[in-house]
Amino acid sequence: MLASFYQNFLEKYLNKAQLITLKMLVWLLQNQKQVKIERLAATLPLPIQQNSRRRHIQRFLTLNALSVVLLWFPIIEAIINQHFKVGSQLTIAMDRTQWKENNVLMVSVIYQKRAWPIYWCLLEKDGCSNLEEQQKVLRPVIRLLKKYKLVIIGDREFHSIELGSWLHKQNISFVLRQKKDTTFRQKWQKFQPLSNIEIYPGIRQFYTNVKVTQKRGFGQFNLGVYWKRKYRGKQEKSAWYLLTNLPDLNTALKIYAQRFGIEAMFKDCKTGGYNLESSQASPDRLVRLIFLIALAMTSAWLQGQKIKLQRQQSYICRSQERGKTEKRHSNFWIGLYGFNWIVAWQGCQAWVEELVGFSRNKQAYYQRGLRAMKLIQQAL
Numbered sequence: 001m002l003a004s005f006y007q008n009f010l011e012k013y014l015n016k017a018q019l020i021t022l023k024m025l026v027w028l029l030q031n032q033k034q035v036k037i038e039r040l041a042a043t044l045p046l047p048i049q050q051n052s053r054r055r056h057i058q059r060f061l062t063l064n065a066l067s068v069v070l071l072w073f074p075i076i077e078a079i080i081n082q083h084f085k086v087g088s089q090l091t092i093a094m095d096r097t098q099w100k101e102n103n104v105l106m107v108s109v110i111y112q113k114r115a116w117p118i119y120w121c122l123l124e125k126d127g128c129s130n131l132e133e134q135q136k137v138l139r140p141v142i143r144l145l146k147k148y149k150l151v152i153i154g155d156r157e158f159h160s161i162e163l164g165s166w167l168h169k170q171n172i173s174f175v176l177r178q179k180k181d182t183t184f185r186q187k188w189q190k191f192q193p194l195s196n197i198e199i200y201p202g203i204r205q206f207y208t209n210v211k212v213t214q215k216r217g218f219g220q221f222n223l224g225v226y227w228k229r230k231y232r233g234k235q236e237k238s239a240w241y242l243l244t245n246l247p248d249l250n251t252a253l254k255i256y257a258q259r260f261g262i263e264a265m266f267k268d269c270k271t272g273g274y275n276l277e278s279s280q281a282s283p284d285r286l287v288r289l290i291f292l293i294a295l296a297m298t299s300a301w302l303q304g305q306k307i308k309l310q311r312q313q314s315y316i317c318r319s320q321e322r323g324k325t326e327k328r329h330s331n332f333w334i335g336l337y338g339f340n341w342i343v344a345w346q347g348c349q350a351w352v353e354e355l356v357g358f359s360r361n362k363q364a365y366y367q368r369g370l371r372a373m374k375l376i377q378q379a380l
Helices: 006-010 016-032 037-043 050-060 068-083 131-144 161-169 249-269 283-309 331-347 349-356 360-379
Strands: 089-099 102-111 114-122 149-154 173-177 183-185 204-212 220-226 240-244
Touching (some): 006 016, 006 068, 016 037, 016 283, 016 331, 037 050, 068 114, 068 131, 089 131, 089 249, 102 283, 114 131, 131 161, 149 249, 161 173, 161 220, 173 249, 220 249, 240 249, 249 283, 283 331, 283 360, 331 349, 349 360
Parallel strands (some): 089 149, 149 173
Antiparallel strands (some): 089 102, 102 114, 173 240, 183 204, 204 220, 220 240
16 A cells, blocks of 8 residues: 555665665555554565564664655655645644654655655654754755745744744744743733733734844744634633744634644554554664654545545445535545455455355345445555
């Protein structure tokens, strides 16, 4: 289940044996939804002993060729070029996730309420990232996507005025959520913490050309304050304080709201998808395992998109329910479920043919289903 156009990039740096191993591992990720090396080794279809299969995977994950910049950058750039016009605006989200001793800082592009990973690194510490580490993951992404207008978004961990100032000097837009103890000052007024602003559900305020933080050497930016009204019995716990160099509140809110796409991506990587948190791999291997997940995840998304274009998604998942605005399944899950449906069919084909033979009056439906399977196989 590796998108065919990936091979054009992968063949440049991997020999045929390495490329086959890569394909098998991505296939196993989709089938097992598990990145634990022991689990992958248990199901790797090589006719050798289990210990040998485990060592084979471990050696593969130490290859220098499995580089994010070398292999993943041209692939994700090609995907972005397919879905965005050159010169258009891209929303780039920065976030961090931690489990056990693993602390991953990741930069992603947001598309259709989902995030595609672009670049990531492991932090050699627990807790939040600092400005130097944030610049380290952003610089390669900024160079890679220089043909687009970037807007960098980040939650309260990335609230620093230093980061905003650094981005502004490079003519890059940003929306960074601030902590309420951040101080700001309007013209001719004294510094005060954001918590001094009177807030209530439904508030929408936009302050232009304010001075944020009492440190010297930083210019003036805009500040948006927003607290979503109670909707369908749900109320946001706190207001958003958004530091930005965008010109108006509506634009800043619309862009920052896309940040939650990266939460969905992390869920797909972890318990909700590939169980990344169960991995006990070394840091070097873990970075490469995330590369495999990035390949598998975007492949599933692209193939889910093809299945929807073929209008065969009703064979994969339930349709959207009345009264619900959110889709039941994303392109990612349509692609992943489609893959597993085909795998199950291939493994149980003899039983299925015997079973459907008992219902002669339903043969026309089965034939349409078999046609749908062929179309879905073409998308995989």
